[in-house]
Amino acid sequence: MAVAGAQNEPGPKDTALLPRPAPRPPSSLTPEGRIHLDVLVTDAAGKRVAGLTAQDFTLLDDSHPRKIVSFHASDEAIARPDPPVEIILLVDTVNNGFTELGYIRQGLETYLRQNGGHLALPVTIMRFTVDGLKPLSPPSTDGIKLAGMVHQIKPSIRSQGIYPFPLSILALAHIAQEEARKPGRKLLIWLGPGWLTPEPDPRKPVFTPADERDQRHNFDLIVLLSTKLREARVVLYGGFANSAFYRRDFLKGAKKATNADGRMLGLSVLALQSGGSGDMTFFNRDSDLADQLAGFAGEANTFYTLSFDPPRTGRIDEYHDLKVQIDKPGLTARTNTGYYNQPEYSLPAEVEPDSVRHQATPDLDANQLPAFVAKPVTVEQLEQALKQIQGGTDGEAARQLSSFELTERFSSARLKSWKAALPGAKSWAALVALADASAFLALPAEQIPAAPAPSLTEQRRIVSRAVNYLAKTIPQLPNFMATRMTIRYEDNPDRPRRAELAVVGGQPWRVAGDSSAMVLYRDGHEVVDPEAPTGKTPNAEERGLITRGTFGPILSTVIVDAAHSQMTWSHWEQGATGPLAVFQFVVSREKSHYEVAYRSPAGDDQSYDLHHTTGYHGEVAFDAATGTILRLAVQADLDPGLPILRADIMVEYGAVDIGGKIYTCPLRSVSLSRQRIVLVAQSRYGNTPGLGPEVTRLSDVTFGEYHVFRGEARVLTGYDPAPKEKE
Numbered sequence: 001m002a003v004a005g006a007q008n009e010p011g012p013k014d015t016a017l018l019p020r021p022a023p024r025p026p027s028s029l030t031p032e033g034r035i036h037l038d039v040l041v042t043d044a045a046g047k048r049v050a051g052l053t054a055q056d057f058t059l060l061d062d063s064h065p066r067k068i069v070s071f072h073a074s075d076e077a078i079a080r081p082d083p084p085v086e087i088i089l090l091v092d093t094v095n096n097g098f099t100e101l102g103y104i105r106q107g108l109e110t111y112l113r114q115n116g117g118h119l120a121l122p123v124t125i126m127r128f129t130v131d132g133l134k135p136l137s138p139p140s141t142d143g144i145k146l147a148g149m150v151h152q153i154k155p156s157i158r159s160q161g162i163y164p165f166p167l168s169i170l171a172l173a174h175i176a177q178e179e180a181r182k183p184g185r186k187l188l189i190w191l192g193p194g195w196l197t198p199e200p201d202p203r204k205p206v207f208t209p210a211d212e213r214d215q216r217h218n219f220d221l222i223v224l225l226s227t228k229l230r231e232a233r234v235v236l237y238g239g240f241a242n243s244a245f246y247r248r249d250f251l252k253g254a255k256k257a258t259n260a261d262g263r264m265l266g267l268s269v270l271a272l273q274s275g276g277s278g279d280m281t282f283f284n285r286d287s288d289l290a291d292q293l294a295g296f297a298g299e300a301n302t303f304y305t306l307s308f309d310p311p312r313t314g315r316i317d318e319y320h321d322l323k324v325q326i327d328k329p330g331l332t333a334r335t336n337t338g339y340y341n342q343p344e345y346s347l348p349a350e351v352e353p354d355s356v357r358h359q360a361t362p363d364l365d366a367n368q369l370p371a372f373v374a375k376p377v378t379v380e381q382l383e384q385a386l387k388q389i390q391g392g393t394d395g396e397a398a399r400q401l402s403s404f405e406l407t408e409r410f411s412s413a414r415l416k417s418w419k420a421a422l423p424g425a426k427s428w429a430a431l432v433a434l435a436d437a438s439a440f441l442a443l444p445a446e447q448i449p450a451a452p453a454p455s456l457t458e459q460r461r462i463v464s465r466a467v468n469y470l471a472k473t474i475p476q477l478p479n480f481m482a483t484r485m486t487i488r489y490e491d492n493p494d495r496p497r498r499a500e501l502a503v504v505g506g507q508p509w510r511v512a513g514d515s516s517a518m519v520l521y522r523d524g525h526e527v528v529d530p531e532a533p534t535g536k537t538p539n540a541e542e543r544g545l546i547t548r549g550t551f552g553p554i555l556s557t558v559i560v561d562a563a564h565s566q567m568t569w570s571h572w573e574q575g576a577t578g579p580l581a582v583f584q585f586v587v588s589r590e591k592s593h594y595e596v597a598y599r600s601p602a603g604d605d606q607s608y609d610l611h612h613t614t615g616y617h618g619e620v621a622f623d624a625a626t627g628t629i630l631r632l633a634v635q636a637d638l639d640p641g642l643p644i645l646r647a648d649i650m651v652e653y654g655a656v657d658i659g660g661k662i663y664t665c666p667l668r669s670v671s672l673s674r675q676r677i678v679l680v681a682q683s684r685y686g687n688t689p690g691l692g693p694e695v696t697r698l699s700d701v702t703f704g705e706y707h708v709f710r711g712e713a714r715v716l717t718g719y720d721p722a723p724k725e726k727e
Contacts, residue, residue: 034069034307034308034309034310035230035307035308035309035310035339035345036230036233036305036306036307037059037230037275037305037306037307037308037322037324037335037336038185038233038235038275038303038304038305038335039057039275039303039304039305039306039324039333039334039335040275040299040302040303040304040333040334040335041303041304041326041331041332041333041334042331042332042334043330043331043332044330048298048299048302049302049331050073050075050076050077050078050302051073051075052073052304052326052328053071053073054068054071054306055327056326056327056328057071057304057306057324057325057326057327057333058324058325058326058327059306059308059322059323059324060321060322060323060324060325061308061310061311061320061321061322062320062321063321063323066308066309067308067309068306068307068308069306069307069308069309070305070306070307071304071305071306072304072305072306073304074301074302074303074304074305075301075302076301076302080301081184081185081301083183083184084121084122084184085121085184085185085186085187085300085301086121086122086123086124086139086184086185086186086187087121087122087123087124087186087187087189087296087297087300088123088124088126088175088179088186088187088188088189089108089123089124089125089126089189089191089293090126090127090128090175090188090189090190090191091104091105091108091125091126091127091128091150091153091191092128092168092190092191092192092194093127093128093129093153093154093155094128094129094130094164094167094168094195095164095168095192095193095194095195096155096191096192096193097155098155100192100193101153101155103288103289104191104192104289105150105151105153106289107288107289107290107293108147108150108191108289108290108293109147109150109151110289110290111143111289111290111293111294112143112144112146112147112150113143113144113147114143114290114294115143116143116144117142117143117144117145117147118141118143119140119141119142119143119146120141120297121141121297121300121301122139122140122141123139123140123141123143123146124137124138124139124140125137125146125149125150126175127153128168128171130167132171132174133171133174133175133639135639136149136150136153137149164195164196165195165196165197165198165262165265168194168195168267169195169221169225169265172190172225172236172270173221173224173225173228175188175234176225176228176229176231176232176234177228177232177645179232179233179234180228180231180232182232184233185233185235185300185303186232186233186234186235187234187235187237187276187296187297187299187300188234188235188236188237188276189237189238189293189296190236190237190238190239190267190271191238191280191289192238192280193238193239193240193267193280194238194239194240194266194267194268195266195267197262197263197264197265197266198214198218198262198263212257214262215257215258215260216257216260218254218257218260218261218262218264218265219254219256219257219259219260219317221265222253222254222260222264222265223317223340225265225270226253226273226336226338226339226340227339227340229270229274230274230336230339234274235274235275235276235299236267236270236271236274236276237271237276237277237278237280237296238267238268238271238276238278238280239266239267239268239269239271239278239279239280240268240278240279240280250263250264250266250269251269251272251273251337252321252337252338253273253319253321253337253338253340254319255319272337273336273337273338274336275334275335275336275337277296280292306324310339310341310345311341313341313342313343313345314343315341315343316342316343317340317342318340318341318342319338319339319340319341320338320339320340320341321337321338322335322336322337322338322339323337375403375404375405376404376405376406376407377404377405377406377407378406378407378408378444379406379408379409379410379414379444379447380444382404382406382410382434383414383418385400385401385404386418386421386422386431389401389422389423389427390421390422390423392423393423394422394423394424394425394426394427395426397422397423397424397426397427397430398426398427398429398430401427401430401431401434402430402433402434402508402509403508404434405434405437406434406435406437406438406441407438407441408438408441408442408443408444409438409439409440409441409442409443409444410434410435410438411443411447412435412652412668413576414435415431415432415435418431429487429511430509432487432700433489433509433698433700434509436489436670436672436698436700437509437672437698439633439648439650439670439672440618440633440635440648440650440672443573447573447574448571448572448573449572449573449574449579451572451579453569453571454569454581454624459569459581459583462581462583462622462624462627463563463567463583463622463627464627465622465625465626465627466559466620466622466627466628466629467559467563467627468627469626469627469628469629470555470556470559470629473628473664474555474556477521477663477665478658478659478661478663478708478709479520479521479522479523479708479709480520480521480658480659480706480707480708480709481518481519481520481521481706481707481709482518482519482521482665482703482704482705482706482707483516483517483518483519483703483704483705484516484517484518484519484701484702484703485514485515485516485701485702485703485704486514486515486516486517486699486700486701487511487513487514487699487700488511488512488513488514488515488697488698488699488700489509489510489511489512489697489698489699489700490509490510490512490695490696490697490698491508491509491510491695491696509698512697519703520709521709522709554632554634554649554651555629555632557593557594558585558587558594558616558618558620558632558634559620559629560593561585561587561591561592561593561594562583562585562586562587562620564591565585565586565587565588565591566585566586566587567583567584567585568583568584568585569581569583569584570582570583570584570619573621575621575623575630576654577623578623578624578625579624580621580622580623580624580630580631581621581622581623581624582619582620582621582622583619583620583622584617584618584619585617585618585619585620586615586617587615587616587617588615589613589614589615589637589639590615591615592613592614592615592616593613594613594614594615594616594634594636595611595612595613595614596612596614596636596638596644596647597611597612612638612639612644614636614637614638614639614647615636615637616634616635616636616637617634617635617637618632618633618634618635619631619632619633620632620633628653628664629653629664630652630653630654630664631650631651631652631653632649632650632651632653633648633649633650634648634649634650635647635648636648643675644673644674644675645674645675646672646673646674646675646696647672647673648670648671648672648673649669649670649671649672650669650670650671651666651668651669652666652667652668652669653665653666653667654667656706657706658706658707658708659707659708665703665706666703667702667703668700668701668702668703669699669701669703670698670699670700670701671697671698671699671701672696672697672698672699673696673697674695674696674697675695675697
């Protein structure tokens with residue numbers, strides 16, 4: 001479960017508007033389908049080669065020439081990459097001892113302080129401990145500042161019984177997952193030899209069922225890391241320099257589970273397969289590491305990016321060997337050595353996802369599910385589709401709506417206007433899920449008034465009215481109770497039949513349950529009556545992303561945090577009672593009082609439970625005349641390495657009658673979370689917790705039946721006890 005809400009709410013204070021922050025970078029995964037490769041070309045002396053053209057390259061897919069669809073050259077001297085290549089330096093305190101860590105720390109400081117600490121590329125320092133990944137800084141070119149952080153790194157004390165292999169693999173998977181959401185190429189330099197990999201038991205020459213499960217688990221990890229590192233454009237460096245003989249039999253990708261050897265998951269092997277280097281020197285001088293890091297960084301800006309369309313396949317996790325040849329003597333190309341082809345990579349654009357989803361695929365067994373690919377639509381296109389399905393059946397309308405994904409926000413007013421026009425409950429539930437998933441997108445351009453932005457002075461007045469609203473109006477809310485109705489949606493089953501479905505992708509929204517609870521607002525605090533929830537799903541309130549402090553504290557927390565951070569004008573919107581002034585805000589973790597928590601589902605390992613203060617961003621819509629807050633959208637900026645990938649909350653407020661007086665209270669909210677399912681793999685090494693497929697959970701919440709909450713007592717005078725009955 002993920003929970004988001006206010007923490008230690010500060011009191012409202014005056015605010016000052018800050019300059020508009022730089023636009024946030026896009027955070028979408030590399031589109032699946034077309035395969036993109038970053039290729040480094042060197043000569044016989046190992047020097048980087050620039051100036052090549054597409055005609056100089058030949059791409060071989062399983063030894064068959066494959067057409068290069070796109071080609072781009074990045075040259076350090078002419079056309080440097082945009083965004084710039086990022087270097088991630090990971091200090092491994094789990095697999096390195098005290099002595100090795102000392103050499104690594106000294107060499108890393110020497111590298112960062114070179115050239116007066118002026119780094120040519122942005123560098124991120126991460127520390128890997130038994131407790132997980134701990135980023136020490138955002139990307140920075142200030143080597144002196146980064147060196148000071150490195151100097152503070154201490155060895156990690158590993159408790160007896162901790163097995164480093166699953167910890168290390170999960171850390172690498174977390175980094176790949178997070179970096180896949182960011183544009184650009186990254187060099188991940190894992191400082192140290194890496195981890196010991198599981199090896200077959202020589203006492204068991206014939207594989208037993210337990211060993212087959214180990215192979216299945218290893219194969220799933222191989223596919224996951226290969227795919228995610230490639231999608232994230234991560235080039236991995238790390239491993240022993242003297243391990244060439246040891247790794248030579250494990251460099252080719254596993255074609256099926258029975259080929260999966262745990263040694264294929266070694267750091268040196270994964271590095272070479274990503275197009276990086278698996279030959280790091282065992283450090284005995286700080287200059288050894290500094291020189292080697294400089295060499296790796298030198299490979300960052302001169303490379304070639306090409307793409308190709310993989311062949312059609314009906315098989316999940318179909319391995320393909322890759323080779324890039326240069327049609328000039330003495331030149332060598334280094335890139336990903338293979339990829340795992342998937343059925344969804346080759347879906348023809350003209351085929352509707354719904355028809356693909358239901359057609360039979362003879363090569364898939366009962367445990368294999370074809371991927372779902374949603375069709376992006378605008379609000380206008382969706383409303384055209386809604387008009388066409390009005391005369392159809394409820395089930396068919398629901399199936400068609402579930403194949404869409406909105407690219408613009410579908411407002412609550414538009415959603416409400418379509419309820420009576422839909423054929424039935426199934427299509428209405430599908431439309432609600434579709435609209436809720438768009439709650440954090442921008443409105444269509446035609447729905448944004450063309451009115452000019454207010455002056456900076458007027459912007460300050462609007463925000464000041466909002467601060468006054470929080471300070472005076474919220475505390476005057478009476479004690480009341482309201483009914484909270486929740487419908488929960490999910491895009492993946494909680495317990496996938498096969499872990500490799502993490503690579504295949506999600507499914508259409510499905511209703512996972514609904515519930516009703518009585519919410520009490522008493523003396524400024526929000527309480528959910530623990531005895532009130534009812535619903536079709538047991539413990540329904542313990543699943544998904546749940547908001548806390550909806551009736552006031554979350555407003556104060558966000559507005560005050562934003563006032564001390566970055567808050568800028570965005571645009572006008574048309575509200576039910578007049579124009580709404582919309583402001584954007586960005587709050588860093590250091591200034592945040594906002595929390596996100598995660599609790600594994602009942603019965604799972606609790607290793608990934610957390611309670612985490614996080615930075616966040618979003619927007620708030622004020623009534624320009626009164627400062628009343630009518631809409632709040634908050635999106636958490638989560639650190640890499642967490643089991644939660646997304647935690648967003650939107651709340652809409654409006655007028656309600658409580659005890660004969662009108663107050664502004666929540667009418668509707670949307671909670672959206674994306675997280676990794678916690679799976680416990682059983683093997684001869686013991687039970688190993690790990691993160692499985694992603695699941696996105698969506699909660700649609702409506703509030704109603706507001707009543708004053710009060711107790712009444714009546715004193716009866718002249719009370720005479722009833723006479724005893726005669727026996």
